Amino acid sequence: MAKRIDVSGLTAFYGSHKAIEDISMTVEPGSVTAFIGPSGCGKSTFLRTLNRMHEVTPGGRVEGKVLLDDEDLYGTGVDPVSVRREVGMVFQRPNPFPTMSIFDNVAAGLRLNGNYKKSELNDIVEKSLKGANLWNEVKDRLNKPGSGLSGGQQQRLCIARAIAVEPKVLLMDEPCSALDPISTLAIEDLIGELKERFTIVIVTHNMQQAARVSDRTAFFNLAAVGQPGRLIEIDDTERIFSNPSVQATEDYISGRFG
Amino acid sequence: MSTAAVTDKRPSTLRAASLPRWTPWAIAAGSLVLGIGISMGAGLDSQIQWGLIAAVLFVLGTFGIAARVEGRRQAKDRVATSLVWVAFLLAVVPLVSLIWVTAVRGVKVLDLYFLTHSMGVVADTEPGGGIYHAIIGSLEQVGLATLIGAPIGVLTAIYLVEYGRGRLAKAVTFFVDVMTGIPSIVAGLFILSLMLIFKMQPFGFAGSLALTILMMPVVVRSTEEMLKLVPNELREASLALGVPKWRTILKVVLPTSIGGITTGVMLAVARIAGETAPVLLLVFGxxxxxxxxxxxxxASLPLYIYQQFANSAGSGAAFDRAWAASLTLIAFVMILNLVARGIARWKAPKTGR
Incomplete structure (x- = not known):
């Protein structure tokens, strides 16, 4: 089931450049947490440290602790591959595997990780596609390539692919920024359904979206260009959008930033 | 020559005088006639010279006419276009003539008997004999070289693109570049020196080793480019599913780029299939x-061609055999290329609905 994330004193680097500094927060299991903030403030970088994708970037390095239900993701002997099986991710641009069919795309995470019987795979693929609200649209063409779908469908395919491996946490990096309002609505509804099963963290530039989908909202900012990004505050979404405790947050969400 | 066809007399800022569509053809025909005329007048008897003069006239004529009628900007555009056409023709004419001559001279003795018999006791000056032994030699030597060179080359490229960081990767890249420039005879001499150290007689596999040296850098280079074309997002998508890096490479990166990699390997095979020098040194014939x-x-096909020419003593039969073997070699390489294209198309990422 969903797991809690506890971050304390997290700092991330690209080579010698410090991208984010000293971030601490708690994400409750089964909740939706939104990250907002200006471009370049390190929201995505921070998100990527939560499933050890940050270190995939050349020069990427992390200090501090990320506890997933009391287990440190950056502890000695922790395998990043196992971390990523617990903490799934959906990217900004839909990225289905071009050589695989819709079915194979959803089954990819399972197939590449172990042996499953065909009937088991069928059940999991159907369940995941239903979970991503895509089943009715693609059930008759599961063997067609995934890249033939529309952008919104591709993104839901990517979500189906991510939830097929049954992660405990789902990270979403601006999942709707390349989509039209209707596809966005479909994905926002989906987030509401998925939060019963997964802990969800979503990065977004759309403040209405953050207000609509999230239970808690974290505001990130950076002091100046070239300075590392910092967590300014994290609170219940309602409170952040009505009565934030920091002036900078209010300026940002009311459009008076800068 | 042509004159301006001004269709609209009203002054317009959007429409200017333009040449009719057939102008380039007219200029080409005109410059060809003029080129031949000038050449005849000057007493030049080489047709290549005629063609080159006509080409120069074509480019100059296009510029002159277009500059007068359409203005300088359009004239430059037309000159660029005509230069591209001239360059295309200059490249295609020798290619077509080479294939034509080889085909015409090659078909004389090319038949089933020729393909299925060796030279055996037939002297090089006599008619008869065939290239079966050379085909077998070529297939075995090139096949073995590919069997060794292609995996090493592909794995090296995977290392360079997916894992290589720092000094080792730079050194590997540098030496691959150096290897690309090795003349085939030097690769042959290198293996020959080993053969002399171990006191061995010429044999086919020694040739394969030299061909491997020639093949590897080509495979590395082309595979590297193909792997770089795979979007990073696909790698990240796979890693984020909890797939280990090696499986990501095996199941996502390689399938996405397999078409291009196959094409690259086939081109490398085509390159070494025509090598003569190392085979001459190491396989002997x-x-x-x-x-x-x-x-x-x-034996091997390129070596056979060389030896038929060298040992013919003016015999027409040997020349015919050499041409037929050349045609076989060209066909062999062409079939390989077609197969590679077929595989590339078959394996390319699918986009259809």
Whole structure:
């Protein structure tokens, strides 16, 4: 089931450049947490440290602790591959595997990780596609390539692919920024359904979206260009959008930033 | 020559005088006639010179006419276009003539008997004989070289693109570049020196080793480019599913780029299939059929062609055989290329609905 994330004193680097500094927060299991903030403030970088994708970037390095239900993701002997099986991710641009069919795309995470019987795979693929609200649209063409779908469908395919491996946490990096309002609505509804099963963290530039989908909202900012990004505050979404405790947050969400 | 066809007399800022569509053809025909006229007048008897003069006239004529009628900007555009056409023709004419001459001269003795018999005891000056032994030699030597060179090359490229960081990767890249520039005879001499150290007689596999040296850098280079074309997002998508890096490479990166990699390997095979120098040094040549590449001298198609020309003593029969073998070699390489294209198309990422 969903797991809690506890971050304390997290700092991330690209080579010698410090991208984010000293971030601490708690994400409750089964909740939706939104990250907002200006471009370049390190929201995505921070998100990527939560499933050890940050270190995939050349020069990427992390200090501090990320506890997933009391287990440190950056502890000695922790395998990043196992971390990523617990903490799934959906990217900004839909990225289905071009050589695989819709079915194979959803089954990819399972197939590449172990042996499953065909009937088991069928059940999991159907369940995941239903979970991503895509089943009715693609059930008759599961063997067609995934890249033939529309952008919104591709993104839901990517979500189906991510939830097929049954992660405990789902990270979403601006999942709707390349989509039209209707596809966005479909994905926002989906987030509401998925939060019963997964802990969800979503990065977004759309403040209405953050207000609509999230239970808690974290505001990130950076002091100046070239300075590392910092967590300014994290609170219940309602409170952040009505009565934030920091002036900078209010300026940002009311459009008076800068 | 043509004149301006001004269709609209009203002054317009959007429409200017333009040449009719057939102008380039007219200029081409005109410059060809003029080129031949000038050449005849000057007493030049080489048709290549005629063609080159006509080409120069074509480019200059296009510029002059277009500049007068359409203005300088359009004239430059037309000159660029005509230069591209001239360059295209200059490249295509020798290619077509080469294939034409080889085909015409090659078909004389090219038949089933020729393909299925060796030279055996037929002297190089007599008619008869065939290239079966050379085909076997070529297939075995090139096949073995590909078997060794292609995996090493592809794995090296995977290392460079997916894992390589720092000094080792830079050193590997540098030496691959150096290897690309190795003349084939030097690769042959390198293996020959080893053969002399170990006191061995020429055999097919030694040629394969030299061909491997020539093949590897080509495979590395092309595979590297293909792997770089795979979007990073696909790698990240796979890693984020909890797939280990090696499986990501095996199941996502390689399938996405397999078409291009195959094409690259086939082009490398085509390159080494025509190598003569290392085969001459290491495989030595043999008029009899030798199916064993690990012992005794063998023949190969390029070597056979060379030896037929060199040992013909003016015999027409030897020349005919050399041309037929050339045609076989070209066909062999062309079939390989077609197969590679077929595989590339078949394996390319699918986009259809």
């Amino acid at each position: 043999n008029p009899f059929i030798n199916n064993n590449p690990f012992e005794g001298a063998q």
